[in-house]
Amino acid sequence: MTATDEHFGEAASEWDLETLYTDLASAKGKRLTPVEKLHLRGLLCGHSPAEIAEKLSKNGKGVETDLCATVYKYVKGLVDKSNGKVENWRNISEWLEEAGYKSLSSAKVQGLELLPEKSIVNITNINIEKNQIVFLINLRIPTQLSSDLPTENLGEDIFKGLQ
Structure with missing residues (x-):
């Protein structure tokens, strides 16, 4: 810096x-x-x-x-x-x-916190290919696990929280 x-x-x-x-x-x-x-x-x-x-x-x-x-x-x-x-x-x-240069705000999923100040969503390219609009997206989401969350079923718990 x-x-x-x-x-x-x-x-x-x-x-x-x-x-x-x-x-x-x-x-x-x-x-x-x-x-x-x-x-x-x-x-x-x-x-x-x-x-x-x-x-x-x-x-x-x-x-x-x-x-x-x-x-x-x-x-x-x-x-x-x-x-x-x-x-x-x-x-x-x-x-x-x-134009998409601002990072998106945070979201919370059961047991998983997304950090808004570090999350970056950027659309890097938009094309039309074979009658379809194609977006190339760069998504960076740093995560921090809650210390009391069991990790053996973490994937299942996350996806249940998204439904």
Whole structure:
């Protein structure tokens, strides 16, 4: 983790940042800079450009100008809103959530707790093949077993809880 990764680190618990960085780099044509990543994480944490500037001890107008020239432009290209206007900085996180970059919230199954801050669901590709829509999904769900749960029938108990 670099020094700039320490700021707005909570974005990593709710967003698939690595995939988002990769996809935005494709939209940009080259890798995002550390400052672009930092500003993006600030937006994803729900901070306005002025709040991002304040937390980073920067000029508010400078951060807003940087966002308009970089992150806003890349996100618009990524989510196919090239003709759309970023009317509010909140549009960025809304568009990215609609595009599937936000991790899904938790669910509880009998005896098994899913950890929302670590769970990641990402649709990596959508294709139409032979009159079918095919989704490629990357699903990572860390689990923690309850200590009082017997493990010999764990699989059966989990599937009963899902029915």
